[in-house]
Amino acid sequence: GKKQSADSELVTPKTLTVGLEGTYAPYAYRQNGKLQGFEVELGQQMAKKMGLKAKFIPTKWDSLIAGLGAKKFDVVLNNITVTPERKKQFIFSTPYIYSKSALILPKNSKITSVDQIKGKTFPEGTGTENSIQAKKFGANVIPSETFQNTVALISQGRAQGTINSREAFLSWAKDNPKNNLKTMNISTDKIAASEIAAMFNKNSPKLRTKANKALKELRADGTLARLSKKYFTADITQK
Amino acid sequence: MWQTISDSLPQLIAAGIKFTIPLAIISFIFGLILAVITALIKLARPKGNVLVKAIWGILDAIAYFYVWLFRSTPLLVQLFIIFFGLPNIGIQMPAFTAAVITFSLNTGAYASENIRAALLSIPDDQWEAAATLGFNTRQTLFKIIFPQAIRIALPTLSNEFIGLVKDTSLASSITILEMFTVSQEITAKNYQPLLMYCLVAALYAVVCSLLSILQHYLEKHANRYIKRGES
Amino acid sequence: MWQTISDSLPQLIAAGIKFTIPLAIISFIFGLILAVITALIKLARPKGNVLVKAIWGILDAIAYFYVWLFRSTPLLVQLFIIFFGLPNIGIQMPAFTAAVITFSLNTGAYASENIRAALLSIPDDQWEAAATLGFNTRQTLFKIIFPQAIRIALPTLSNEFIGLVKDTSLASSITILEMFTVSQEITAKNYQPLLMYCLVAALYAVVCSLLSILQHYLEKHANRYIKRGES
Amino acid sequence: MIELRNVVKQYKEKLALNDINVTFADGESTVIVGPSGSGKSTLLRSIDLLTRPDSGTLTIDDLTVDFSKPISQKETFAIRRKSGMVFQNWNLFPHLTVMKNITEAPRTVLKQSKEQSEQRAHELLKMVGLDEYADQYPSQLSGGQQQRISICRALAMQPEFLLLDEPTSALDPELEMQVLRILENLANQGQAMVVVTHNMEFARLVAKKLIFVEDGKILFTGPTEEFFNSDNARIQTFLAGLSLAE
Amino acid sequence: MIELRNVVKQYKEKLALNDINVTFADGESTVIVGPSGSGKSTLLRSIDLLTRPDSGTLTIDDLTVDFSKPISQKETFAIRRKSGMVFQNWNLFPHLTVMKNITEAPRTVLKQSKEQSEQRAHELLKMVGLDEYADQYPSQLSGGQQQRISICRALAMQPEFLLLDEPTSALDPELEMQVLRILENLANQGQAMVVVTHNMEFARLVAKKLIFVEDGKILFTGPTEEFFNSDNARIQTFLAGLSLAE
Ligand SMILES: Nc1ncnc2c1ncn2[C@@H]1O[C@H](COP(=O)(O)OP(=O)(O)OP(=O)(O)O)[C@@H](O)[C@H]1O
Ligand SMILES: Nc1ncnc2c1ncn2[C@@H]1O[C@H](COP(=O)(O)OP(=O)(O)OP(=O)(O)O)[C@@H](O)[C@H]1O
Ligand SMILES: [Mg+2]
């Protein structure tokens, strides 16, 4: 009974259709011809626990939101922060990442605290939580579509920094050892750690419940921690 | 660098063959059909009673609205509305279908203007010559007017097609894994955006240049009955 | 819904006035200048000694390469390479400058073909008539050829411009806060992408329709010396 | 026999045909002359329904149409079967070879076989001396040659009446003569023709009958001889206007 | 005086001018006749440097250019100042009013004042009977009217020689006569002209001198009378080809 009604919420039977951007390492990216990354593997494991097969659909940020509303995907796994505003439109799983924001700055930057970013040019993803925070602290926010564009702008000296996820920066720095950037933690009383969770259509409550159960199992059997260490070199799935 | 290129090239080409090319070709064919119909509706002034004229007036208004709508909004927005918006009123379709429909409608709107101009450029003389020989409208269109109009429309239609090939890159926003999206996904890990963009640009340039060469030969054939200017 | 519209409309219009419109107008003016120069290089066959001919041959090759390059790669890729790529070889500029340069080069490449076609459509007779009256090349171009060519090129150039207005939406990818980006920012808050897209589409449609009306009057003026077909 | 009765054609600001009454007999050639803008083309085109007069009737043999009433498609095609038009600028189909230009209509409209239509085309081409050009495109031929082909194209439909609107006025004098000689031959073979022309020599030598049109009215209709010897003041002014000698 | 010496022009497959030697005297009108493609236009256009022959010399008054050597811009303009060309299709500037068509060159090239050039234009327009059309665009006029304007345009530059290439062959006979009468007047007033024409009546009545060209060669040059009475077989065939009578 219950199992069937959760399945009736699926876009494609027996398949968990996952929307993501696919252009943000180490969350999701393409290498050796395959889509990989933390959220890709998480999606696969979640689907497995739910008795489904995962199917990934990469698209633009805007389209993720519209696509979930239009029932093009069952779930979006895209490093999405849970916010009260988003909660009005969508429903979320329990968080799978607790992400602490960091400042990414040129090595010679004199900025030492997030309070000093006032008036500085900060590229941020359009509509992201980072963008909202940067604006709150008075930065001159310019839109940037991808993390690599953001990094390019700072490296080239055309922007003074960005608020972003520390993990994404570390992953990038590992692949680009000869960079001229540094990262600096922002204390959680300035910017609270964000809860990253899977996002569902409001009409899929049963699916969300089922996904929560799967996440709980993955957390219990250590899969979450393992994936986190694999991709982020640290466990960031705990509060 | 060569490593990066040889790693990513096969993926890009695969995406091109699987999505970019079929999307462009199928959309162009449907777009052309739509364009001819629209152009004829806009041009024809049927004689007849009031009812025929009223119906034609409505068709005419639809044709004008359609062309106006698709020519005065960005393609990106059209794609988005058809794929994500129509489900709100109960019309749901797979991404590829939505892309084909959008690109066809868009191409149809632009190409209808080219075809209309081409048809208008055939002098009335040709219609009169056919009429005096006893051809009916359909025979005149298919035997006399279209074959000449194709020659006129060919350069602009070829350009439309080349433009369409490049515009397929926008399909990424409605979940289609075309060449451009794949390049961005690869960039996400290899962090060589410039190289990847250049690679994609080169692939597009190759395809477009091949199409231009094809266009050249088609035009040569279409112009076979035109006297070359004396050197 | 009306709340959303009335909240976001002022921001969208502000972005349009601040970025979209100036970007389109400035780029179009530079593009036109570039287009005329390119068209003239492609058309002119200067007489003179070997050196003059060699220099002209090189200019000619550059013109062909330029037009080919910008017509056979997607605009998005061009924007990206000029903004994110050129700094790698030490050429760095603000986003707005990069956008103006890219759009100008792109428009220039397309418009040069239109202008070339328009110049070619002026019969040699007009050159001969001017020559026999003693006009030199510059006088012939400015007094006789350009004024007539403008009439021919006007419809296609207007279409280029309308296309350019819509293409400015791509500037979002190089950090420019144009209308489309602003709509995305608003969407990120209100999660009503479809409504926002429709709103943006409507704004573009309004701008493009106004431009079409302007085009109509310009064409009417340009055609003032052409005899109307008898009814 | 073609008969026009009380034919009127009003353009926006111009009464192009003002109550025209005229008859063209079978097998006879008629020439229509008159000043520029007098309505000659309008008159000729009305016979083939290329121009639609406002009122009056057109009778060809047993077919009659009333211009003030709707004319059905069937009637239109029946009327057009009776006559064939040759235009001032010949209006050949540029995308078809000479042969195809001639055979396309017999095959499409009369459903003739390929062989039958091509055989007839070769006969016609031989008659105008252009059989060797069968596989060329019109643009490869001179104006005079194209006009001769367009005469073949019209004749291939075996029209009772051949209608020609200034068939030589776009041609050099030499080429004009080539075309006029062919028309002279056709006239001698009994092909009925109605020719609008400015060439008075042709009118004098070839046409049995002459019609002089001015301002949409027929001012003279009768034997050609009579026209040239007329002492009507208007006719004499017209003829003087065509000559440089004072 | 215009003098062409040993002028040769070879097109890819055609020798258009084959050693032409000819002189045109001041104040005299000359007519050039000959079959189609014989080289009449090429000859006329060489005088204005619109066509560039391969060798030979052109002398106008005290200016001489050698076609086998480079010709400077300055020489070209000096030669063109001496003559004015009237084209078969008149080639008026469609975007300029009648008045501007006539005054543009005097103002741009001769740096005349607006008043001076317009005064002269009105004189010329009155001469051809079209002064009331000064503010119209060419497309609003008939072919004959446009050709008369184009004669005014050439005359406004006060050329010693007026060169006309079949000035009336695109016109109806009536309009043709209007243009030819104006040329006749000009000739009588002593304007030197070289006219390529097919109108034998015009040649006979207006031109002092006649040149007959065939296959790029001059076969006859002399008084017009002599040509029409010639017993040369080729000339007689040519004249017969222009008439329908056998
Ligand atoms: N489609 C049209 N619309 C308006 N007026 C027209 C149209 N066709 C012809 N006319 C006018 O009707 C009159 C008669 O025209 P028509 O062409 O029959 O004259 P025509 O005798 O053939 O002249 P031409 O010798 O110049 O060919 C002219 O005044 C002409 O301007
Ligand atoms: N631009 C050109 N290229 C090649 N051949 C040409 C060119 N212009 C003229 N000819 C050839 O040169 C010859 C002479 O041409 P021209 O125009 O001088 O003759 P024409 O006597 O004026 O003839 P028409 O009476 O037809 O005007 C013709 O055989 C023509 O085909
Ligand atoms: Mg007529």
Ligand SMILES: [Mg+2]
């Ligand atoms: Mg000539």
